Amino acid sequence: xxxxxxxxxxxxxxxxxSSSSPPAAxxxxxxxxxxxxxxxxxxxxxxxxxxxxxxxxxxxFPLFMTLLHLLVIFALSGAARAVRGRCAPPARRPRxxxxxxxxxLRRVAPAAxxxxxxxxxxxxxxxxxxxxxxxxTKSSAILFILFFSLVFxxxxxxxxxxxVVLLVAGGLFLFTYRATQFEAEGFLLVLGASxxxxxxxxxxxxxxxxxxxxxxxxxxTMFHLQPLMFLGLFPLFAVFEGLSLSSSEKLFRCREAGVxxxxxxxxxxxxxxxxxxxxxxxxxxSRTSSLALSISGILKEVCTLLLATQLLGDHLSVLNWLGFxxxxxxxxxxxxxxxxxxxxxxxxxxxxxxxxxLELLLLHHPEGREAESFPQH
Numbered sequence: 539x540x541x542x543x544x545x546x547x548x549x550x551x552x553x554x555x556s557s558s559s560p561p562a563a564x565x566x567x568x569x570x571x572x573x574x575x576x577x578x579x580x581x582x583x584x585x586x587x588x589x590x591x592x593x594x595x596x597x598x599f600p601l602f603m604t605l606l607h608l609l610v611i612f613a614l615s616g617a618a619r620a621v622r623g624r625c626a627p628p629a630r631r632p633r634x635x636x637x638x639x640x641x642x643l644r645r646v647a648p649a650a651x652x653x654x655x656x657x658x659x660x661x662x663x664x665x666x667x668x669x670x671x672x673x674x675t676k677s678s679a680i681l682f683i684l685f686f687s688l689v690f691x692x693x694x695x696x697x698x699x700x701x702v703v704l705l706v707a708g709g710l711f712l713f714t715y716r717a718t719q720f721e722a723e724g725f726l727l728v729l730g731a732s733x734x735x736x737x738x739x740x741x742x743x744x745x746x747x748x749x750x751x752x753x754x755x756x757x758x759t760m761f762h763l764q765p766l767m768f769l770g771l772f773p774l775f776a777v778f779e780g781l782s783l784s785s786s787e788k789l790f791r792c793r794e795a796g797v798x799x800x801x802x803x804x805x806x807x808x809x810x811x812x813x814x815x816x817x818x819x820x821x822x823x824s825r826t827s828s829l830a831l832s833i834s835g836i837l838k839e840v841c842t843l844l845l846a847t848q849l850l851g852d853h854l855s856v857l858n859w860l861g862f863x864x865x866x867x868x869x870x871x872x873x874x875x876x877x878x879x880x881x882x883x884x885x886x887x888x889x890x891x892x893x894x895x896l897e898l899l900l901l902h903h904p905e906g907r908e909a910e911s912f913p914q915h
Contacts, residue, residue: 572826583818583838587672587842588850591664591850601774605772606802606808615761645745650765652734652737658771658774659727666727668846674843676728676732678865684702684703686736699875701871708868709864711861712861756817
């Protein structure tokens with residue numbers, strides 16, 4: 539005991555170093571956990587993109603597919619809320635919020651409607667557009683997010699934002715200029731979805747910053763958004779797909795029960811992937827940071843384009859790749875601005891600090907990236 543005490547007293551620097559620096563095994567576990575969460579996020583995010591594109595080749599009703607996805611996400615988020623309430627200790631059991639109808643319709647409906655149209659148009663575009671052009675065009679959503687952030691005063695005008703806009707817009711122009719697989723109808727659908735994505739994420743950010751609503755939990759947000767999303771998208775489905783789907787032998791006039799159940803299973807699997815995407819994003823953010831999610835999202839776009847060229851035969855010229863690189867440079871610049879803005883100078887609090895971390899979460903469009911405050915039990 540005396541020898542041990544002498545050793546501790548005689549080598550304070552060694553003891554301080556050993557206590558301040560984590561062991562290599564602990565660092566390795568954290569690195570392995572982060573890598574596993576990133577791979578899980580990639581599996582769901584890239585998987586749902588290619589899955590929806592594959593399904594649209596044989597099932598040409600994207601709006602109906604989106605409606606079914608919304609029902610699956612609503613059911614799974616409701617089940618997750620129930621499990622969370624039962625598994626948590628009584629003292630720490632969270633109370634799942636249920637908004638009153640007036641506040642629900644007034645505050646949640648705009649975000650839900652814009653989200654439904656964003657997702658619906660995105661899936662609709664798969665009838666016409668390649669995965670590579672879809673991925674590139676969807677990346678332009680950051681332009682509209684910045685625009686509406688300025689309109690709603692969530693972002694202050696800065697000279698660096700002009701450079702971000704020029705890089706992203708210039709990259710999109712180069713990517714689509716004389717593209718061999720360019721499809722105007724699909725491109726306009728995705729561009730419209732990107733515009734609505736800017737509205738969607740801006741309204742979602744405003745919604746989540748209202749603490750009295752209690753929707754900081756991403757599961758609660760998904761649970762409350764899905765019903766209004768379904769109601770908002772249903773009229774569009776009824777006009778463009780209702781009659782043709784009701785007379786189609788792929789669904790309502792299908793003559794074999796096994797074929798019908800198989801098709802419904804394929805459609806429902808897309809909803810499971812959409813829910814898994816939102817949940818994997820939350821896990822990545824809660825265990826690492828929103829910056830890690832944003833950087834992973836940038837690398838995910840590169841992986842998606844590479845897979846599209848290898849698996850689906852998408853043809854990209856040198857000019858297309860240059861445009862994609864310029865667009866990614868603009869997105870990286872915006873991520874860096876947000877990251878340094880969130881940290882701020884040492885010893886000072888950055889301007890609009892509560893917004894910075896949340897805006898990093900909203901840089902990429904998929905469902906479920908609304909918050910990182912899910913309770914840990």
